[in-house]
Amino acid sequence: MILVGAIGVVVRTNPVHAALSLVLTLFGIAVLFVAQHAEFLAAVQVIVYAGAIVVLFLFVIMLLGVDRAEDLRTDALGGQRGLAVVVGVGLLGVLGAAIVRGMGAVVTRSAEGIAVGTVEDADANITQIARSVFGDHVVAFELTSVLLVVAVVGTVLLSRRRPTDVRPISGRPS
Amino acid sequence: MIGLVVVPTPMWYLLLSALLFTIGAVGVLVRRNPLVMFMCIELMLNAVNLTFVTLGRRLGSIDGQSIVLFVLVVAAAEVVVGLSIIVSIMRRRSGINVDDLAELKG
Numbered sequence A: 001m002i003l004v005g006a007i008g009v010v011v012r013t014n015p016v017h018a019a020l021s022l023v024l025t026l027f028g029i030a031v032l033f034v035a036q037h038a039e040f041l042a043a044v045q046v047i048v049y050a051g052a053i054v055v056l057f058l059f060v061i062m063l064l065g066v067d068r069a070e071d072l073r074t075d076a077l078g079g080q081r082g083l084a085v086v087v088g089v090g091l092l093g094v095l096g097a098a099i100v101r102g103m104g105a106v107v108t109r110s111a112e113g114i115a116v117g118t119v120e121d122a123d124a125n126i127t128q129i130a131r132s133v134f135g136d137h138v139v140a141f142e143l144t145s146v147l148l149v150v151a152v153v154g155t156v157l158l159s160r161r162r163p164t165d166v167r168p169i170s171g172r173p174s
Numbered sequence B: 001m002i003g004l005v006v007v008p009t010p011m012w013y014l015l016l017s018a019l020l021f022t023i024g025a026v027g028v029l030v031r032r033n034p035l036v037m038f039m040c041i042e043l044m045l046n047a048v049n050l051t052f053v054t055l056g057r058r059l060g061s062i063d064g065q066s067i068v069l070f071v072l073v074v075a076a077a078e079v080v081v082g083l084s085i086i087v088s089i090m091r092r093r094s095g096i097n098v099d100d101l102a103e104l105k106g
Helices: A002-011 A015-035 A039-064 A080-116 A122-136 A138-159 B010-030 B034-058 B063-092
Strands: none
Touching: A002 A015, A002 B010, A002 B034, A015 A039, A015 B010, A015 B034, A039 A122, A039 B034, A039 B063, A080 B010, A122 A138, A122 B063, A138 B063, B010 B034, B034 B063
């Protein structure tokens, strides 16, 4: 189901359909988070991604009025599509080889890790994340707040209409 | 269907996230709509998140999940800034094709 959604993002010609396929994939990943006892991240995933980011995508699509189908038949650059498929297969091969070869190291290291292990409880999960984020990584957490402020200011600055841009209806195009 | 029969091991999760990452990368390469390219970047970020959670659980460490939290914040900021750039570009010109945007001059 996740893969169906992911492929739908790529092959759907209509951006709205692609965004809805993305929702399918994001919900599937949230389900996988729950299956791995990362309940807090699953909730955050649904709220932030499916709730905020995809809605932002849809809002921009509707705002720009670009929800017409894109022509996927024509290849914009010569041979680009075949090259992309080759790159994809190569990337998948490299990643798969890395996973298959690296699992041995992970298994050996996890022998003592499971003993310490994450407690399989939602409250304990949230407590552990809070300890980690606000304890060990508190500097990074503060930096994310700076990043968010920068993003908000930059967005307002970018999407703001300058006073000189406001022109009468009969005005010339800027 | 396989997931219903076989108990999912970390190997399955990692392979699934590798597949997702590959699909996102191919999508960025193939698609010419900047919005859809952003969606494919989101796909790649989610694949990496899944890898973080899987390996963090496998190694018995909570750091993977807190890193995913930071990745979510950075992804949100990136999407907001990128979409505002797209909006401000689209206000000036009507085409929705990254091949037409090869020059910086507005």
